[in-house]
Amino acid sequence: xxxxxxxxxxxxxxxxxxxxxxxxxxxxxxxxxxxxxxxxxxxxxxxxxxxxxxxxxxxxxxxxxxxxxxxxxxxxxxxxxxxxxxxxxxxxxxxxxxxxxxxxxxxxxxxxxxxxxxxxxxxxxxxxxxxxxxxxxxxxxxxxxxxxxxxxxxxxxxxxxxxxxxxxxxxx
Ligand code: DQA
Numbered sequence: 001x002x003x004x005x006x007x008x009x010x011x012x013x014x015x016x017x018x019x020x021x022x023x024x025x026x027x028x029x030x031x032x033x034x035x036x037x038x039x040x041x042x043x044x045x046x047x048x049x050x051x052x053x054x055x056x057x058x059x060x061x062x063x064x065x066x067x068x069x070x071x072x073x074x075x076x077x078x079x080x081x082x083x084x085x086x087x088x089x090x091x092x093x094x095x096x097x098x099x100x101x102x103x104x105x106x107x108x109x110x111x112x113x114x115x116x117x118x119x120x121x122x123x124x125x126x127x128x129x130x131x132x133x134x135x136x137x138x139x140x141x142x143x144x145x146x147x148x149x150x151x152x153x154x155x156x157x158x159x160x161x162x163x164x165x166x167x168x169x170x171x172x
Contacts (some may be wrong), residue, residue, distance in 0.1 A: 008100035
């Protein structure tokens with residue numbers, strides 16, 4: 001069983017960025033703790049952070065075993081145009097995503113998640129409902145299995161435990 005943790009724009013700055021809002025834990029610490037937790041739960045965890053919307057779309061497609069063209073580290077497409085790859089390449093069972101500001105902006109990342117049809121948890125370190133009004137709108141929440149916000153770095157632990165124990169996961 002594989003779970004993919006995606007962090008979007010500026011989350012590489014966790015720990016340094018507005019610590020009164022996002023806390024002092026770095027993304028390196030969060031990912032290290034997440035890997036340890038996943039190991040103890042007997043699941044395989046992959047982590048990915050990017051400041052680029054298109055890179056996140058590519059990574060979500062790869063999670064379904066669909067290889068975006070021209071991606072150097074993507075699995076190679078075969079002669080049937082890629083669809084057949086789904087059965088040959090391992091598919092991620094669940095995605096945990098903190099889309100950062102893309103939460104409030106990105107139809108493309110939403111479409112990628114719906115396109116691959118991999119169940120996902122939406123996660124925010126801060127309580128987006130207690131901040132600027134425009135942070136209340138998410139392009140993801142209506143299709144997420146669960147939404148976590150305001151738990152700080154602990155939200156990542158909660159999301160992994162939930163994904164590992166409670167989400168319907170496919171063998172892959
Ligand atoms: C965030 C909340 C977003 O509104 C913001 O743009 C972020 C981080 C969070 O984790 O609290 O970059 O997703």
